[in-house]
Amino acid sequence: MSLQIIKSASLFSKMKGQWNELYSELVFATPFQTWEWNFLYWEYFRGNKRLQIVKFEDNNRLVGILPLCIRCQDGLRILEPIGTRGTDYIHLLIKTASSVEILKRFVNWFDKNRFDLLNLEDIPETAPYLDVLIDTFRSNGLIVNYNKAYCPCYEIELPESWNDYLVSLSKRRKMDLEYHRRYALKHFSEVALIHRTVGEIKKHFELHQKARLSKNDVGTYTNQKVKEFMDEFARVTFDKGMLQIIFLSMDNVLTASILGIEDKNRRYNITIGYDPNYAKYRPGSLLYGYDIENCIIKGIDIYDLSRGSDSYKNALGAKKKYNARIVAARSNETIEKYLKNQRRYWDDKDYAPTAD
Known part of the structure; x- marks a missing residue:
């Protein structure tokens, strides 16, 4: 299995066909995982962030895309998905059959490149790769802060x-x-x-x-x-x-x-x-x-009312579900620093306004 890092918008633009083909194969992926949402989000809200898309191929077949970028703040090199804070549902595009190998290689790459912190917000709690990701980080000696009920969301099963x-x-x-x-x-x-x-x-x-x-x-x-x-x-x-x-x-x-x-x-x-x-x-x-x-x-089949605990959602008969958050780093001190100042990070110019 090969790992490639996409760092330029020009290479990003050329991924459209294979990106959306992978998206269409993943039952759990939402429209916010399409190439269109991610590419346009990057074009409009990149700020001072740097592109860091991690692409995985197995025998020349695309099996995984982690649409990430680097944000630097308070001396921390933070790795997080494109669309963080402005997207209702964030996902890593990973074929389930390849998830163990993909995430093992990703965590090794993360550790080798000395990123300070991985911030994954608004990952649906039902994401099939969550447990594997957490276990892989911990088995590599990294600290993980996992909030399974980070943000309430609502949907109606019609x-x-x-x-x-x-x-x-x-x-x-x-x-x-x-x-x-x-x-x-x-x-x-x-x-x-x-x-x-x-x-x-x-x-x-x-x-x-x-x-x-x-x-x-x-x-x-x-x-x-x-x-x-x-x-x-x-x-x-x-x-x-x-x-x-x-x-x-x-x-x-x-x-x-x-x-x-x-x-x-x-x-x-x-x-x-x-x-x-x-x-x-x-x-x-x-x-x-x-x-x-x-x-x-x-x-x-499903009528999704997105994030937020608005009373009308309960009135419409919607069921509560949650987005999770994973913050991973080499030390508790780094995670505590990030979480303590998270509100200030949200107000930073490199965060796009939320689409709530």
Whole structure:
């Protein structure tokens, strides 16, 4: 098995075909592991970081990609994935059958190159390679801080019918959902779910910002670079048939929206928004209901609501799961220093704004 380090954007750009072929073979991988997300993220948010993609081939077959980069701060050389903090789900792209050998070689390479610390945030707790990675670090004499419940996330396992979904909800939530639909139809002649093209993404940005500002939050899309990144990612995923830009229309006024990605029979919602001027009609709740109903009709298996413990996720019948975090280094002192100052690291210019 060979190990190659990709350090230039030009070589990164040439990996698209084989990268996405590997992605398509990995059941656990999410759209955030596509070449498009990672390459665009690097292009927009690289800052002063240095590319350090670790590529593994076995008999000229690609079996693993670790999309990493180096960030230097407070004298530490920190190795972490592209997209850290701004990506709902981080994964290492590793074929399960090759995971032991890949991770053994990776840990040896990590140790040999004298990195100070490996920071893996937002790795889904169900990642099939987690235990192997932790055991391999420890067997090499490295210290590992493992937080299995680092960040709560939520998803809905969609049933075969809308009625089955309603049965799964609490009695109060079911009554609220039905009441909100009746109330909206009492005040508007038409309430409809509308799918739009990528050309409408600016309207989604606007609704997201309105919703966040109404809650005294700056919002994701106050940052122009984030808007440009998401706009470009939306365009490339639209061309691949993955993009979902969904609006709730009330008498032809767009009052709420969801920006999401669908792949491998799963929906991943990235950001949501609504117009606070229509808050009494519950446009966000209405949109979720109609959208979930539509996903059930389409045969979507999982409706992913991403990171964060928002109360509406429980109300929608979502199940809690967790992203894990692994921090590995040669000493407890280095790990303690990193964790103590992590909030300050998050505010550093080399961290992209989170897309929560």
